[in-house]
Amino acid sequence: MINKKFESTAQAVADMKDGATLLVGGFGGSGLPSHLVAALTEQGAKDLTVVSNNIGAVSDGVAALISNNQVRRIICSFPVGPHAEDLIERLQSGTIELEIAPQGTLAERIRAGGAGIPAFYTPTAVNTELGEGKEMREFNGRSHLLEHAITGDYAFIKAHRADRWGNLVYRKTQRNFNPVMATAAQITIAEVSEIVEVGEIEPEVIVTPSIYVDRLIQVEAQHEGRVLVNE
């Protein structure tokens, strides 16, 4: 019988190795799998490449991994916020590399990674600093840049409700990067507020089908009295 539920966040992240590439869902604090991030700071895997939209918006996101010296490389669109000091300090000392990607390009690179598309062309970032050194090609009279897919060894994602197979539904704008990151990792670990029996989620409303989800961890719902505002 399929059962993807782990008893603790510590067990769910126990096999993570140094040097792994990790995708972390969320947009600031919204849809952030903060319990899994906390478990990883305890577990201690180092030299990680972390892909996540915001760095430093909240203290319990990727900023916690940076402060704990577990991160070697970051790919993100928005590396600014009240908790970005440790990132800036490590960039200046050269212990972290940062790649800034436009938010839509970041999302599409991850989507491509999950969909078996190795690279694609996009008009975004043409003639900008972020497009420098990238292959350019014209389609329909307009310049486009070649962008490469992103995949992860692990994805940490947050969802609202799961069933035992790992079908997922999300709550409001918690969804953000979570469904696309779920598709692009070897091992996707979903932090959810509720796990129900197979068949209890209406098939029409499932956003992430179970095939993308490897591990489930249930944590207490956070949507009571915890509003996280950037800056």
Add this chain to the structure above:
Amino acid sequence: MSKDQKEVMGWKMPELASRLALDLEDGWFVNLGIGLPTLVADYIPEGREIILHSENGLLGLGPKPEAGEEDPDLVNAGKEPITLKPGGSYFSQSESFALIRGGHLDAAVLGAFQVSMHGDLASWKLPNATLGRVGGAMDLTVGSKRVFLFMQHCTNKGEAKIVEECSFPLTATRCVDRIYTNLAVIDVTEGGLVVKELAPGVKFEEVQERTAAPLQRSEALLVK
């Protein structure tokens, strides 16, 4: 702006938001950028249905929630608590940017550090800054049918933000359609910058003095 220039006020930001909102048409899908542009949401003319997009993954952005009604799972692109209007929808980041890049938004209203007379925009990184904050700006500028800027005409130090060529890192080239500032509404055309409208009490010459690129008068202004 040199020291002998007196301060010209023009529109206050809420007035400018109200002026800009007049140009958003019934039925449009519009993205309002982080910061000043979000003011526009409060001034949509009565009777018009304008559907606001937030790039973190929703259409149908509603007003701010009442105190105590905030939901951390319901935020805008600035990560501030919001509400969803009836008819609104949620979707993932890849969907959100597919609709941006795919040319489905009627307009994006964005802030700017600098804009050139050709419609080049610099809005994501200050020169010599350690970190830039690109977010969705580069996708919105290449994807939206129209790009409107909502900004102060000059910097806090009185330096021109409308220039011949941007010196700050670019967000996109040839992307801006219209510039709304506290002093004027300016169209970016093939033939250069055309002042379409002046804020009450502001003279064309005063706008030109505060702009580091040549301005032309629109036909409507010439008639006046």
